[in-house]
Every structure is written in C-alpha cells, then in structure tokens.
Amino acid sequence: MINAKKFTVSHAPFWHDGSGISSRSYNIMIATLPAIIAGLLMYGMPALAVVCLSISSAMIWELLMNLATKRPISIGDGNAGVIGILLAMLLPAGTPWWIVITGTFFAVVIGKEIYGGIGSNPFNPVVVAIAILMVSWKDFFDFDQALLNYDLNFVMVYPLAALKHFGTSAIGGFSIFDLLLGKQMGGIGSTFGLGIIIGGIYLIIRGIIRWEISASFLAGIFITALLFNISDPDRFAGPFFHILTGYTLIGAFFLATEDSSSPVNFIPMLIYGAGAGVMTVLIRNIGIYIDGVIFAILVMNLVNPLLDKIRPKAIGKVG
C-alpha cells in the first residue's frame, strides 16, 4: 500500500476549464442535428415550423418564468432550447401550433421551473410533457393519422402500431436496414436511427451522457424483446425491430440520460436503464399503449432517488 499511486492535487488558485451548462447544451444540440436534418428533409416545411416554434416557445416560457419568479434570466444556458429541440423531435410533422406551445409549457414550466429550475426536476421535462400530451390528445400522436397526407417512398404505416394491431405478419415490409436509415413513420427527429446513434456516441465521447444508461436501456429492450419473440414469433417482433422503431433510440441516448432525473452511480445506472428497457417492451407487447418508452422512462425517473441509495462503500468507514 505504501507504493500505491496517490491522487495529488495542487494548491489553489484553480483554473476553470471553461465548460459549463451552456457548453453541454450546445453539444446536445449538435448531437441532435443529424436526426433533425433528416426529419426536415423528409417532412419539409411543416416539420421546420414545429421545430422552430418548439425551441422558441420553450425559451419564451423559461424567460417568462424567470421574470415571474424574479430569478436571474437563465435562457442563456441553452437548457430550454434543448428541451424545445427534444420535444420537437418526438412530435409528428404538422402538429398544430397550440399543441407545440402547450407541450413546451408542460415541459419547461410544469416539468422543470416549478421544481426550482435546472437540476431540480425529478422527471425529465420533455418526457413529462409528451406523456401529458399523449394522454390528453392521443389522436395527434397517432402517427398514421397525423401523417395521412404524406406519401414518401417507403411503407407509410407506423411500424409499432402495425405490430400492435395486426401482429408480426404486418411488419414484413420493414427491413432492419430501412428502419436504421429512417425509412419509417414517426416523430420528426426520432426515426433516423443511424443519426441518433451517431449523436449519442458523440455525447458519450464528450462525457455528456453516461454510456451505462444508454447501453443498459438498449440491452434491457433487446433481451426482453428476444424472450417475447422466442415465446411467440407470430405475435411479438424481434429485438432489432424494437430497437429501431418508435422512440427507442432517442429514448436511449437523449431522454433516459437526462442529468437530474437519472442516477449517478454505476449499479443504479444499470438498474435504471435496464428497468426502463424491460418496461418499454412490456408496455409495447402486453400493455395498451403502442409505444412504451415515454411511460417507462417516467416510471424509472420516479424510482431514481431510491436507486441512488445504492452507494459505493465509504472508504475508511469502520463497521
């Protein structure tokens, strides 16, 4: 032990490396770009309208809350912008303006600001908002209905809805490769799997999100979907289909990994991610909702404080 390497720290003054909340936000925004651009190219102006209105209204809600609560103006840190971007990525193109504005209100005000602002929110603000919107106006989240007038060069049916209602025989037209390249119906920024994965890996490398959560979430989905698939291949789709459809990938890299609503220690992160993954497939396969990612993450957010009680042993503690 006498030769063990010690962690040496120099004396003050220290130098700030310049990173901050704003640089984290900018990095997340950059990471969302591939998926967002793919969505804009696919759905055109109606998608651009949703994205622009979502980002700007999220920032305006935060500004209004700052003014109302007489706290320092915090929109410069970019967190509200990130909330707006992520919310828009989950919505279908052509979502009415009032849904977008209501959504950002729920996310920024109900999801974040009333708890005391950034870092104090027990749930992921975007997930809270989408959950409220989905339950309140479920017709607008029926992608088959929301995208009725789009005629793109792939199977124009929402894959998870087809699976839920008509079984695996209805999803034969989707190849894994097409799904990965975003040739599927869905939210503006949640269908281009490859782009989301690239963005996610970028964030992991930059140390902004934790790989443990993303990896365990995807592993939870994979294993559960595989078990269901083995038990009844006619009714339940295979694991790759579940990973590449719906909100799975955006959930794994952008929603489940949100700072203040996810655990910080190794074991809790694995349990959190895997729990959300398992629950997602349970909801999709035997629940009533078509996609379970939102509710699964919401429930795991709820469990998060309990999970963080599993701590590493304190060094030097006796007994």
Added chain:
Amino acid sequence: MTSKKELLAAFVLTLILLVVGVISYAAFPAKPPDQPVRLMFKGVAGNVLFTHKMHTSESGYDVACSDCHHNLEEGETDPQTCGECHEAVSEDEDVPAKTDAFHSQCIGCHQEQEAGPQKCASCHVM
C-alpha cells in the same frame, strides 16, 4: 451564471426561430391534397386506415374512380365524398348508412377480386 454574450445569443435565436416558426405555420397551412393519399375512417369498432392512393394508382390496385364513387357522371373528375350522402344513421332504404356502405363496398370488392382483407381485425385497429 451565463455570460452576456450567451444571453444575447439566446435572445436573438429565440426571436429568429419564433419568426421562422410563425411564418412557416402561416405560409404553409396543412391542407389535404386534392386526391387523398390515405384516409382514416373513425368508428367505435376501431379506426380503419384506407390507402386511397394505393387503390387508385396504376402501380397499385388500379381501381377506377367510378367503381367506388358510384354516382360519378361520365367525364366528371371531381367525385363527391362518401359522407356527403351516406350519413351515420340512415332513414332512407336506398342510401345505406356510412358504416354499412363501407362494409359492403370494401368487403364486397375484396371478395369479388379475391384480394384484400375481409375479416374485422384485418382492417379495424382494435
């Protein structure tokens, strides 16, 4: 705390995106195309997604307009929608209610052509 530069950038970005968003919503209102691509028939037994364009296009099932829009006059290109005559509840024996009309039209043709779904759960989302 955020710097003044970041705050200014945030204000400018918010303003630009708000203007672009409002203009995009105003200038490109969602209006259905002249010929529907897909239609969603809603009902208590579960919605039905009808692939209108797939049924009419030459590369699809190539069904003529007048096969379904049965009161289309020769040379007329702008058919009435089903709901204009077929109401939810029908009191006229000659004009069946909307649901009955759809059922006989869809299933009848599918049986005749020996193609397409005929069972409830093959169309209705339950």
